[in-house]
Amino acid sequence: MSILNSFFKKYPKEKSGKPSKDPVCRMKPTDNITYDHDGITYKFCSDHxxxxxxEDPSAYI
Ligand SMILES: [Zn+2]
Structure with a gap:
């Protein structure tokens, strides 16, 4: 059973609810680059x- 447990610990489930992806490039964002739009905080991988x-939030939502 210990082998099975360590397997599942390796792949934890993603937290659902808030957007966890950079909406522009769909990559994993960092926590310190954020932008609030319509009450939702979006995170980005880079300033770019x-x-x-x-420029155009509606294009990425
Ligand atoms: Zn990005």
Whole structure:
């Protein structure tokens, strides 16, 4: 059973609810680059993606 337990610990389930992906490039974002839009905090992998989102948020939602 210990082998099975360590297997599942390796692949924890993603937390659902809040957006966990960079909406521009769909990659994993960092926690310190964020932008609030319509009451939702979006996270981005880089400033470049954040700037693109700011230009036209509706294109990425
Ligand atoms: Zn990005």
């Amino acid at each position: 993606c954040k700037w693109q989102f700011e």
